[in-house]
Amino acid sequence: MALHNDAPSPGAPPPIGDLSDLAALSTWAEQRWPEPVRAMIQDGAGSNATVQANQQAWLDWSLRTRVLTDVSHIDTSVSVLGRKLAAPILVAPSGLHTLAHPRGEIATAEGAAAFGTTMVLSSGTGTPMEDVLGLDGSSWFQFYWRRDRGTLREILTRAVALGAEALCLTADLPVRPLLGERMRYAVGHLPGGPPLYVLDRSAHLSGGEWDHDARVTWKDLEWLRGITDIPIVVKGVTTAEDAVQAADNGVNAVIVSNHGGRALDHGRPTARCLTEVVDAVAARSDAPEVLVDGGIRHGRDVLIALALGARAVLVGRPVLWGLSAHGAAGVHGVLEFLRRELESCMGMTGRPEVKDIDKTTITEATR
C-alpha cells in the first residue's frame, strides 16, 4: 500500500453553492489532505465496514410523497434540549479540527453559530476550549470518562463555567479500537503530532496510555449530576436496553452513534438501531431526546432519521470537508446545503414542518 505525506494538488476548493451533492467536497478534501490526515478523518476502525454501512443504511428507505398539501412555507427549525435550531442538524464532536483548517474549532464554532445550530466541542479539541466555548452561539462539551476523577471533574467544571449548555459523555469507546493499517500509520504521522488540548496525549486512538475508564457504569452518572445540573447527553447508545438505562438514570438526550464507524468494525449501522432506541422509551414521560449520527450525507438522510423517530441528527466528516475548503463559511455552507436538501425533500413529500415528518413519510426500499 502506498502511504505518503505529499498531497496531490486538487486546485481551488469548489464553491459549496455550486455543488450538486457533498460527495464532490469529500473528493476535493481527500485530494488535498496529506495521507495521514485523510486516513485520520475519513477512515474508521478495522476494515471501514461500519463507516460504509452507516452511509448505505440510509438508502434502505424510500420517501412516500403526499401531494396537494400546502408547502408554500417550509420550516426546518426544531428545538433540541430547549434551544431552537435552524434545522435538525448539529455539528458532531470531532477532534483535530486544526488538521483541517488553521483556525480549527474557532472557525467551526463561527460557522455553526452563523447557521444557527449547536456545535458539540470534542475533548480532543485542537484549540483551547477557553477560545471556543462562550463564543457567540451554542455549544455542548463532549468528554470521555477519564480514570482520574479529579482531572475529569476539573475539565467538566471548566467547560460548564465557560458556558457549555450540555455535557456529552461518549460511551462507545470503553476500550481501545482495533485500527486498520492506514489509520495506524496516520496516528504516528500526523503533522505536528496530535494537537489535543484537553487530553494530554493521543490516547484517544493509539500511541499513548489509554485513559478511558473501562469500569464506568450507568450508576456513575449520579457522580456527574453532583457536578452540574446542565443536561447530560450519552453518545453511543444503540440498543433498547441502554435507552431504558438512560431514561432510568435521568439522561436528557441520547445520541444513537457508533462513533462514525471508528470504534467497532462490523458494528450495526445507526439507521438500523434508531427505531429500537426510540420505541424503547417512547411511552415514558422522562424519555430522553433521541439524536442520531453516522453517514448522514444528504438532507434526505435527515428526513429519514426524523421519520424513524430522531429529533435531530449530527454530522461529523462533512463539516470537516467544509471547514478545510472554506473555513467558517465552509462549515456554514455544508450545514446550509444539507438544510436546503431537507427543505426540498419536505416540500416534495408534503411535510411543511418538522412535526409533520413521521413513519408514514418513508417505506422500506425495494431493490
Ligand SMILES: Cc1cc2nc3c(=O)[nH]c(=O)nc-3n(C[C@H](O)[C@H](O)[C@H](O)COP(=O)(O)O)c2cc1C
Ligand atoms: C476525525 C474524527 C474525530 C472524531 N472525534 C470524536 C471525538 O473526539 N469524540 C466523539 O465523541 N466522537 C468523535 N468522532 C465521531 C463523531 O462525533 C460522529 O459520531 C461521527 O463522525 C458521525 O459520523 P459521520 O462522520 O459519518 O457524520 C470523530 C469523528 C471523526 C471523523
